[in-house]
Amino acid sequence: MxxxxxxxxxxxxxxxxVAYGHGLFETFLVINGVPIFYAEHLNRLLSGCERLGIPTQGLAEQLRHDLQLLSFPEGYSVLKLILTCGSGGRGYLTPNPASPTRIFMLSAMPVYPDQPHQGIRVRWCQTRLACQPLLSGIKHLNRLEQVLARNEWQDPSVREGLVCDSRGYVIEGTMSNLCFIRGNRLYTPALDQCGVEGIVRNQVLILAESSGLGVEIGHYRPQDVEAADEVFVCNSLIGIWPVIELGGRSYAWGRYTRQLQAAFNQRMVQC
Amino acid sequence: MxxxxxxxxxxxxxxxxVAYGHGLFETFLVINGVPIFYAEHLNRLLSGCERLGIPTQGLAEQLRHDLQLLSFPEGYSVLKLILTCGSGGRGYLTPNPASPTRIFMLSAMPVYPDQPHQGIRVRWCQTRLACQPLLSGIKHLNRLEQVLARNEWQDPSVREGLVCDSRGYVIEGTMSNLCFIRGNRLYTPALDQCGVEGIVRNQVLILAESSGLGVEIGHYRPQDVEAADEVFVCNSLIGIWPVIELGGRSYAWGRYTRQLQAAFNQRMVQC
Structure with missing residues (x-):
């Protein structure tokens, strides 16, 4: 660390x-010492800093320097970066100048003996996400909604829970983005009011075209997801996990999801 | 500390x-070593713990023991308590058992050379609070909305900013609760969707009756506040601060506010 x-x-x-959750985080998949989609993570971090008033001067260089100090294992590992606004300030007012805190945590890749890449069980959460356009899209440290949603279930065989916003639109999983396919179109929720704009989600949107899928970003209800042919969740650590059970219904580990997984894995190793 | x-x-x-803002805080005014309204702060903390799934077994005793280790100065000081859910857990899932972290920070009472107890300048903030009933009322560590609102102005002569929710109802100040008086009624915003249920706010509601004021808790627009005879903000550190300027309008440091300040000061020393 x-x-x-x-x-x-x-x-x-x-x-x-600690005091306010005034900061951001990124979780990198690292393969043989290379943080995958580093530029994309860095871009999201910098745009989050701008939203939260955290200075970024010299930050990219500092992070790159930090990375050189870490001893990465061979194969897969997980690197979490927490960037806070640092100490100081009179109450909520950000100090000027602010001196951000960078925390890098390197850990072993989780082991998934149950082959989640071939399909996972997912549930609906009761917790609703508040609509807050000032904080939507970025990966900030105010994550109580996710904590509440994730604590709705203990059954380890349920790998993820889907969360709606206060209007009843499906937004994402507790730790992942959501996509679903119907016919030859890929659908994923708009994230202008809440939710995190995932790196893998954006890659999937790019890759969808080459899989012959049209893309629609919009507002969907749980019944829209339930009526899908294929459903999957994605994040930087897990890649793409097909949903094979959701709210008592079964789904296929379908053709398009397999194509996207293959295309994504391809793209990942080219990083 | x-x-x-x-x-x-x-x-x-x-x-x-740090990771999620999974915790709560309390700010105590301490007079001659006695944290004022300790029971009320502790109650709010415990109810926050229940909401956030933070175990409370033995907590009250631990906090009382911690307090005995602190060396309080004579006169006024400020004690901040941060209680987090501690370390551990797989991602957002709370570890079982969880081992909370208690942080006590003792500091000097801020000096206010501008006599804010006789009246302060206040502005309206653009930042809107999201409606999230799961988190409303409690003093949790997800405070990015307050950080954004407070950073809307730098002018130190403006002591507080008022914030509305996403529906346009006035909720509170960035660091205080809001009350206003019209005729012989005291009005304060409902906090069922957002906002912190302040200890001093609750005391004011109790004291209002003895000042001959009726009390109404409801949903108010900025124009309702602007049409008030008297306006004040309150929190544990500042007590009650009359608003004498808000959005270009002037207000009196009025009779009812003075009465409430006197009654509150009386009540405080009885603690």
Whole structure:
């Protein structure tokens, strides 16, 4: 673990990340020491910083320097970056200048003995996401809604839960984005009011065309998802996981999802 | 500063307070070593714990023990308590058992040379609070909306900003609750969708009756506040601050506000 470029496992108790969740995070899949889709993660981080008033001058260079200090294992590993606005300020007012805190945490890739790449069980959550366009899309540290949603179930055989917003539109999983396919179109929820704009989601949207899929980003109800031919969730760590059971209904690990998984894996190793 | 009952200034970087804002805080005014309205703060903290799935067994005793380790100065000081869900868990899922982190931070009482108890300037914020009944009322660590609202202005002569929710109803200040008086009624916004249920706000509601004021908790627009005879904001640190300027309009430091300030000060020293 690295804190501001030095080995360490602690942050100041007065850090604005602790006090207010004033910060962002990124979770990188690392293959043989290479953080996959690094540029895309960095772009999302920087755009999050702009939204939250966290200065970015010199940040990209500092992060790159931090990365060189880490000893990555061979094969797959997981790298989490937390970037906070640092310490200080009078209450909620951001100090000027602010001195952000960078935390890199390297850990082993989780082992999934149940072959989730071939299909997972998913449930609907009761927790609703609030509509807050000022915070939508970015991966900020205010994640209580996800904590509440994820704690709705304990059954480890249920791999993910889908969450709607307060209007009743499906938004995402607790830790993943949602896509579904009907006919030859791929649908994924609009994220202008809540939700995180996932790196893999954006890759999927790019890859959909080459799989012969039209793409529609919009507002969908649970019944729209349930009426789909294929459903999957995705994030940087898991890639694409087909949903084979949702709310008591069964779905195929279908043709388009397989094509997208193959195309995505291809793209990933080209990174 | 005390972390889990030991002198310290750091928390684990993997604490759920840092990662998700999975925790709560309380800010106590301390007079001659006595945290004012301690029972009320503790009650709010415990009810927040219940909402966020943070275990409370033995917590009240631990906090009381922590307090005995602190060296309070004479006169006024400020004690902030952050309680997080601690470290661990697979992603958003809370570990079982969870081991909460307690952070006590004692600091000097801020000095206000501009006599804000006689009246402050206040502005309207553009930032809207999202409606999220699962998190309303409690003082959780997901405070990005407050950070965004407070950073809308830099002018130190403006002491507070008022924030509406996404429906356009006035909710509170960035760091305080809002009350206003028209005729012989005291009005304060309902906090069922967002906002923090302040300790001083609740005391004011109790004290209003003895000041000959009827009380109404409801949904109000900015124009309702602007049409008030008297306006004030309140929190545990500042007590009651009359608003004498809001959005270009002037207000009196009026009779009812003075009465409530006097009654509140009386009640405070009886604590």
């Amino acid at each position: 690295l804190v501001n470029g030095h080995p360490g496992e602690h942050v100041d108790a007065i850090d604005r990340g | 005390l972390v889990n009952g030991h002198p310290g200034e750091h928390v684990d970087a993997i604490d759920r307070g």
